[in-house]
Structure formats: structure tokens, C-alpha cells
Amino acid sequence: MKTNPLGRTGLQVTELCLGTMTFGTQTDAATAHAQIDRALDAGINFIDTAEMYPVNPVSPDTVGLTEQIIGDWIAANPGRRGDFVLATKHPGEGSAIKPGGTPPISSKTIAASVEGSLKRLKTDVIDLYQFHWPNRGSYQFRRNWSYDPSGQDRAATIADMEDCIAALSDQVDKGNIRHFGLSNESAWGTTKWCDVAERMGGPRPASIQNEYSLLCRLFDTDLAEVAVNEDVGLLAFSPLGAGFLTGKYQDGAVPDASRMTLNPEMGGRKSARVFNAVQAYINLAHEHGVDPVHMALAWAAQRPFMTSVIFGATTLAQLDHALGAADVTLSDDLLQAIDDAHRAHPMPF
Numbered sequence: 001m002k003t004n005p006l007g008r009t010g011l012q013v014t015e016l017c018l019g020t021m022t023f024g025t026q027t028d029a030a031t032a033h034a035q036i037d038r039a040l041d042a043g044i045n046f047i048d049t050a051e052m053y054p055v056n057p058v059s060p061d062t063v064g065l066t067e068q069i070i071g072d073w074i075a076a077n078p079g080r081r082g083d084f085v086l087a088t089k090h091p092g093e094g095s096a097i098k099p100g101g102t103p104p105i106s107s108k109t110i111a112a113s114v115e116g117s118l119k120r121l122k123t124d125v126i127d128l129y130q131f132h133w134p135n136r137g138s139y140q141f142r143r144n145w146s147y148d149p150s151g152q153d154r155a156a157t158i159a160d161m162e163d164c165i166a167a168l169s170d171q172v173d174k175g176n177i178r179h180f181g182l183s184n185e186s187a188w189g190t191t192k193w194c195d196v197a198e199r200m201g202g203p204r205p206a207s208i209q210n211e212y213s214l215l216c217r218l219f220d221t222d223l224a225e226v227a228v229n230e231d232v233g234l235l236a237f238s239p240l241g242a243g244f245l246t247g248k249y250q251d252g253a254v255p256d257a258s259r260m261t262l263n264p265e266m267g268g269r270k271s272a273r274v275f276n277a278v279q280a281y282i283n284l285a286h287e288h289g290v291d292p293v294h295m296a297l298a299w300a301a302q303r304p305f306m307t308s309v310i311f312g313a314t315t316l317a318q319l320d321h322a323l324g325a326a327d328v329t330l331s332d333d334l335l336q337a338i339d340d341a342h343r344a345h346p347m348p349f
Contacts (some may be wrong), residue, residue: 001043001326004084004307006128007206007229009179013085016326017046017299019237020311024054024065025316027260033073040083042323047219048209048235048310050089050132052115056262063091065121071122086129087235088117089183089209092133106160107167114176116183120254129171129237130181130209135160139325140184140267142349145151167201181235185207187222194230201268202345205232206306214237214245214281214296215274215343216349224305233307238313240322241349242266244274245296257314269349277345284341288334296326299338 003012018039023032036047053066059305065087074081090113103109107347117126136157139147168325172333180203182190190208197204212219214233219227219234227233240246243259245268254260265272283290300309315318330338 001300003045004233005231006179006307007233008204009206011047011071011127011179013308014044015308016044016297016323017048017087017235017308019042019310020047020049020066020070021053021055021312023049023069024062025056026054026262027257029072029322031067031255031314031316032069033076034316035146035298036070036073036311038316038319040080043326044255044323045084046087046308047084048087048237049121050091050130051113052089052091056172056259067117067120069137071120075122079185081123086121087128087130087181088121088126089130089132090114092131093137102176102183104160105131105137105164105178105213105342106272107163110164110167110171115172116175125175126177127175128179128181128206129168130183130207131164133184134182134186134189134190138184139186139218143343158192159197161196163201164194165197165200167198169202179203179206180264181205181209182232188225190223190226190232191230194232205230207235208232209235209237209310211238212300212303213239213241214299214338215241215269215277217347219305227305232322233309234303234305235308236306237310240293240296241274241278242269243270244278245281247278250275250278250282255310271293273345274348276342277348279339280345284334284337287299288331288337290330291321291324292322294325295330295334295338298328298330299335301325302330302335302345320349 002015006013014227037261049066052063054062091102117252168180182205185208232250248255282292285295311322
């Protein structure tokens with residue numbers, strides 16, 4: 001499987017990454033462990049998780065369960081920890097997992113969060129430690145429609161970044177984490193994190209994990225430029241558009257045990273425009289003899305700013321199906337047709 005550099009870390013990660021956000025809710029522990037086995041055997045060397053997982057639903061009662069399930073696999077397979085890059089995330093402003101609100105990420109929270117993840121993951125080090133949300137908020141998850149940064153305090157934001165970089169440096173020095181990554185960030189935020197880290201000599205962002213798919217292309221302009229020029233590549237989450245791009249929700253279908261049965265509005269993604277866009281992409285895939293799932297994943301992997309495409313599966317059959325995308329390269333004609341479809345169906349999310 002093709003690999004790409006993880007920023008300036010010297011690490012190489014596979015273009016497909018196993019996402020684990022359903023481990024502990026839609027995916028039971030036994031199936032989760034089998035998925036890790038299957039993904040590694042298929043050549044994947046990158047696994048992503050988060051302290052707040054599992055989702056569907058997110059609940060204070062299950063926080064950390066996904067990490068614990070992965071940790072149990074690591075404990076049962078002690079010789080394989082070196083086979084993969086392990087990424088997790090510090091919860092932040094957008095996680096809403098604690099009564100009264102999740103506190104902002106700071107030097108007061110980082111050490112405890114890292115130590116908790118290490119304990120649950122049963123590992124000595126976290127390869128990529130990411131901030132799940134910026135403290136000042138984010139335009140991800142459909143917040144772009146009403147995003148207003150005018151109330152931000154620039155000096156306070158920079159001071160917050162300095163505080164966090166100092167705390168991350170301490171964690172690197174202790175050997176608890178190797179590298180630092182962002183999630184749900186903006187172009188300005190990513191650039192400022194790079195500037196602050198370089199000025200302080202602390203860990204520089206290696207990656208940015210934002211939503212990206214045929215249906216959600218907010219990354220295509222300013223963030224793409226940042227990614228290329230600052231070596232902060234994209235780790236794309238929801239590359240299948242939360243399952244819409246599989247086609248399983250077309251014509252009013254709601255499969256048993258699917259995400260839509262748990263979240264009917266799909267986090268604000270569900271609309272007539274989405275179904276029309278999905279149908280356009282499914283039609284293109286069929287016209288070009290490509291499986292729609294493989295087309296969506298391969299398209300994301302071929303983007304010039306992509307580091308790795310994070311996909312999840314609730315079943316082994318879904319995982320096996322998705323893994324087939326690693327052998328698919330989209331033709332120039334299909335890539336042009338995809339761009340034409342995007343212009344016809346812009347911003348469906």
C-alpha cells in the first residue's frame with residue numbers, strides 16, 4: 001500500500017488509515033479486534049482514535065472505551081505495537097462529553113489527558129497526539145454556515161497556543177508523545193500553530209484532521225495551500241460522507257444498525273441536495289466501471305495535499321470492501337467528470 005510522509009516527522013503512513021470511532025458502540029470489541037488484525041494484514045500501518053470515542057452516540061458513560069478496546073488488542077499482541085502509527089486526540093471545545101462543558105485544552109489538561117490515553121491504550125507512547133477542536137471554535141460540522149470569528153481575541157489565542165506548545169514539549173521530553181497534530185482547524189489557525197511552534201522550538205503540527213469527501217470540500221483552497229507549503233498534510237475523516245457516498249441511504253433507505261438509525265439528521269448532513277449529489281457520483285462510478293466506495297476513497301487519496309484517508313467500518317465485510325480502494329487509481333477522465341459533478345452540486349453539506 002502506498003505511503004506518504006507524516007509532515008516533517010520522518011514517519012511514513014499508509015494512504016488509508018483505520019478509523020475506530022464506532023469501536024464500543026456499533027462495533028463490539030471482538031469485531032474491533034478482528035478489524036485491527038485485518039487492516040494490518042492488508043498493509044495499513046496507521047490507526048486513529050480519540051479520547052471521546054466511541055460515537056453514535058457520544059456519551060460521558062463511554063468516553064475512553066474505544067481507546068480501551070484498542071489497548072486490549074495491543075496488550076494481547078505485544079509484538080505488533082511497532083507495526084503501526086497510533087494517533088489519538090485530546091477532547092476540546094466541540095466534544096461536549098462532560099456535564100457543564102469540556103474545559104479548554106491547556107497546560108492544565110494536557111498531561112492528564114495524555115496519561116489517561118496511555119493507560120487506556122496500554123502503550124508507552126502516542127505517535128501522533130492531536131487536538132480534537134481548537135479552543136476558539138471551528139467552522140467544521142456544518143458550522144460554516146454561521147461561522148463568525150469577529151469575537152476572537154488574537155493575543156489570547158496566541159498566548160493559548162504558546163501555553164499548549166510548552167505543555168506538549170514537556171510530554172515529548174517525557175517520551176509520552178512523539179508528534180503533534182491538529183483537527184477541525186482553519187487555515188489561519190494551522191499557520192499560527194506552525195509559527196508558534198517554530199518560534200518556541202516545540203512540536204510542530206505534523207497533520208490536520210478535517211472532514212473531507214466528495215460532498216465536503218472546504219479544504220480545497222486556503223487549507224490546501226497551507227498543507228502543501230507548511231508540510232501539514234490532511235488526514236481526511238468521513239471520506240464516505242458519513243456513509244451517504246456508499247449509496248445505502250438512497251431512495252429513502254435506512255439500513256438496520258446504520259448511523260441514520262441512531263442519528264436521523266446525520267449531524268446536519270441530510271437534505272434533498274445531498275441525495276442528488278450522491279446520485280450524480282454513483283452514476284459516474286457506474287459509468288466508469290468503478291465501485292462507488294472505491295471511487296470516493298481513491299479520489300480522496302489522490303488529492304495533492306492528502307497524507308492519509310481515515311475510513312471506518314462497523315463490520316468486517318464493510319472493512320474488506322473499503323480495503324479494495326487501495327488498488328484503484330482513477331483516470332483523468334473520471335477525475336474531470338468528478339470536478340464537473342462538484343460544480344453542478346456544490347457544498348451539499
